[in-house]
Amino acid sequence: MEKNELYPIFLKVSNLKILIVGGGNVGLEKLSFLLKSSPNAKVQMVATTFLGETLDLAEKHHVEITKSEYHKEYLAGKHMVVACTDKTNVNEQIYHDCRAQGILVNVADNPPFCDFYMGGIVTKGNVKIAISTNGKSPTVAKRLRQFFEDVIPDNIDDLVKNLNEYRKTFKGDFDEKVEALNEFTKSLVKKKKED
Known part of the structure; x- marks a missing residue:
């Protein structure tokens, strides 16, 4: 059985600079996906043409739109890049340019050319x-x-907030806090099983 060796992380993309190269349907999908989860992401999109829906979404979220063909100069200062043009050779060039500069890159629908998946x-x-x-x-x-x-449940956020407040009342080191919260949450699971 093949193992999934990916390491999941949660990025604060409002602190990072992201480039999406491609203005078609896949570019719109990647932008929508990113902004749904992180509406304050700092994004620049580069393409020769953009869908109207992409331009509307970009305006709503202050995404920088650049009407141009891809040039590696657009990578300057970027932390992550998503390549989703309809030209395989351009996407692969973006991958190689990113790798040469140590920038994380995702080439849409081409897993061997991805440092991360969305x-x-x-x-x-x-x-x-x-x-x-x-x-x-x-x-x-x-x-x-x-x-x-x-x-x-939609109200799971209430539980998270309440547990955070409860955690603040504990004295002691990290291990003691974890142990106390583990004991508290065990009773929640036990009660649910009994219902």
Whole structure:
């Protein structure tokens, strides 16, 4: 069985500079996905043409639109890049340019040319769950996202906030706080099982 060796992290993309190269349907999908989860992301999009829907979304979220062909100069100062043009050779050039500069890159629908994948994300207030299929099936990630959106209660954020306040009342070191919270949350799970 193949192992998924990806390491999940949650990036503060409002502190990073992101470049999306491509203004078609895939570019719109990547931008929408990013902004749904992180509406204050700092994004520049580069393409010769853009869909009207992309331009509307970009204006709403202060995304920088650059009507141009790709040039590696656009990578200056960027932390992450998504390549999604309809030209395979351009996407692969973007990958090689990014790798040469140590910039994380995702070439849409081309897993060997990806340092990261944009998986499914479920957000309920402060709770965020990322789902990965190791780049094998975005459809499964989408279905799992829909499942978790349905089964995780909308008020889970209240629990998170209350536990945070409860945690603040503890004295002692980190291990003692973790142990106390573990004991407290065990009773919640136990009670649920008994119902």
